[in-house]
Amino acid sequence: MPLYKTITPNSQTTVKIWKITERYEALLQPLTLRAESMKRVVGMKSELHQRGFLSVRHLLAEFGYTDADLYYDENGKPHLKDGKFISITHSFTFSGVIVSDSVVGIDIEKQRQKIAVIAHKFIGYEFDYLVTTAEDYINKLTVIWCIKESLYKLFATPGMLFREHFLVIPFMLKDEETIAWIDYEDRKHRYETRFFEFEGFTCAYVC
Template identity: 80%
Template sequence: MPLYKTLTPNSQTTVKIWKITESYQDLMQPLDLKQQSLERVLSMKSELHQRGFLSVRHLLRDFGYTDQDLFYDDNGKPHLKDGKHISITHSFTFSGVIVSDTEVGIDIEKQRDKIAIIAKKFVNYEFNYLSESDTDYIKRLTVIWGIKESLYKLFATPGMLFKEHFLVIPFMLEDKETVAWIDYQNKKHRYNTHFLEFEGFTCAFVTT
């Protein structure tokens, strides 16, 4: 069972990260999927996506849940039947799940140079402390994207834009945490954020 990392940023919150090394068959075998989930995974054209989907269900099992405990609302946000808050992510060979008593969001991204090409689409305020000449420019951009993606998952409100409604307070990679804000419809919401790097990937998650 390749549970890669377990993190507890506070007493109410746990993060589990899975390194996907198993085959599709090995991941599928021990799971009891509800019909809707089975149809969804069978319809996926990429085995990488199938394995990501199934590895999330293994993480649920590690939390003590089953696929039957998970459901999604009309905005695609996942929920647990016991009322705890959950967020889910998977990227290439890693997946992650965060469970908390309060609202949370999580994202895992592969660190890739091409993020610099789209930076202007999701970065605004953050250019005040970022420079393309920084040696860690790509990694910090990836952190910002991951934090904003996590905020989007947490808030799950159509119409929100990464560039206009989310901002990330200045940070250095060694900080491993910072603060982020959602400024939307004349209301401001403050969130604690955490981030870490491993094997060329960045994981970011936000808590209230």
């Protein structure tokens, strides 16, 4: 399937999402990959991960980039050679890329009941305002996880913890936006976050 969704939150930022319906061979055939990238994708044990990796390269092409335009730093954070900021995500049958003139982060997660089992590991302050109805609870947990994962990708600093260092301000699912804070080593950073739900998945991105 071609591009699933394009969002332009502001004039300097674009989000693109791909629905992965193609098989591995169909995704690979039109791409030109660096030897390093080819080695990486061939070494993946799961075809689901292979397809996610390749779909991200198709999203890069939608932005006008190739695999050779992307590189990763020592913390695993992706960068573009032209100096624009990028963040990447994929989950099961969806992948997403955000590109901006300023630092950004993005995450997509499938909405699943089992997130409640690990909630205590990434939720602290947020427990105070979460509704306890089952559907809203799981969906709001997923939003919070996606926002915190996006913040982690954006800040890319080893030692940061979701529960202790990231705060998500109360929100309603219908609002599709909220404020989040990073509180780390006596420094506070405020970020605008947006989120939306689709086909049993949640996507959040941070600018």
